[in-house]
Amino acid sequence: MLSVSKVSSESVEIVHSIQKKSFESLLNKYRDYETNPAMESIDKVLEKMEKSNTTSYIFQLNNVSVGWVRVTELEGKIFKISALCVLPEYWNRGIAQKAMTMIEGYHSDAAKWVLSTILQEKGNCHLYEKLGYIQKKEEILIINENMTLVFYEKIK
Template identity: 65%
Template sequence: MLKVRQISSDFADIVHNIQKKSFEPLLNKYHDYDINPAMESVEQIREKIDRANTTAYIFELNDIYVGWVRVTELEDITYKISALCVLPGYQNRGIAQEALKQIESYHSNAQKWTLDTIFQEKGNCHLYEKLGYVKVGELEQINERMVIVKYMKICKA
């Protein structure tokens, strides 16, 4: 069973390792050196976890840390999902889907959820759309290989 639990910046070293391993294949594919989370240092991750209105969660499967995500509360009871990642060896097992469902339940007051992902990564887009997220806004061209798409999910009152 997947456990999704809140963590503090004391976990920065652990999540840095997860994030680096999870995002390096995308970095190698898209060469998005300025924005790819694999390029973040432990200190940058620690600072992001410690930001006001931010909650970090680690995903644990059979006593192994397999992923993590940051959730930031914005204005108007809107939450932004950032740096959602699952280790490559654990991808395509429904972990991200289950983790997002649990996290959304922890923030049952949410009126809206937002996130960005890579438009070319059809598996990511499918995951978010399956969970009720819809594409919004303009696509953002990062480089000749990669475009960012924004998603939003409106919650029932």
Template identity: 45%
Template sequence: MKLRRASVEEAEKILHMQIESFQELLDKYQDYDTNPASEDIDIVKQRLNQNYTYFYIITDNKEEVGAIRVVDKKDGSRKRISPLFILPQYRNKGLAQKALQEVERMHGMKHWQLNTILEEEGNCYLYEKQGYIQDGNRQMINEGMTLVDYIKD
């Protein structure tokens, strides 16, 4: 597994991978205001152009398998992961875990935050296995979905 920094010219590719990766969750939870599959190309381009955003394409055996975005303002605030996704056909191979480990190696091991869907036990397990803990902040998106915040110090 390797990370390659994405350029703004890859915005459309990232958006297509993001939609493919999150569509199942969008169908399940109908969270049109929060799900990355609902975003448009302008949002992806805006993020790629932010000087404090590091968007990486995740590759495995030269195949593009997903992406991870790190928000690192380098001002003492927590670094944020949003989003992290692996294409469905490449899941359950440890790639998300390796991507998390690599961005922590690159950006520093401490002072992180992210959020995920509480009802998606596999996601929660992944982050907890990597040392993230729930900080108590939860946001109910709808009757079946709650976003939960995680931190790692």
């Protein structure tokens, strides 16, 4: 059974490990050393977790920590999803989709959700589109010759 719960900065070692393992294959594929979450130090992850407008959630499957995400509340009840990740050995089990649905429910007052993902990762794009996110075609960020970030939003 999947559970999604708030996690404090005391769990930074666990979430840092999940993040590194989850983003490692993308780092190897795209070599985006400046932007890939696998490159973030534990101190950087801690700094992001401790921001006053940020809530971190950990995903547990049968009491095993398998993923995590940061949710940042921006102005006007806009919530930003960052570093959504699931350990590779738990991919393709619907964990990210279920977790996102639960987290959106925790913030039922949200006016809009925003996030970015890699255009070339069709599975990621499909996940967000399945959850009702719309790609903002006019907004892209070219990271390198192999990788482009695209931006999504979901208006409630």
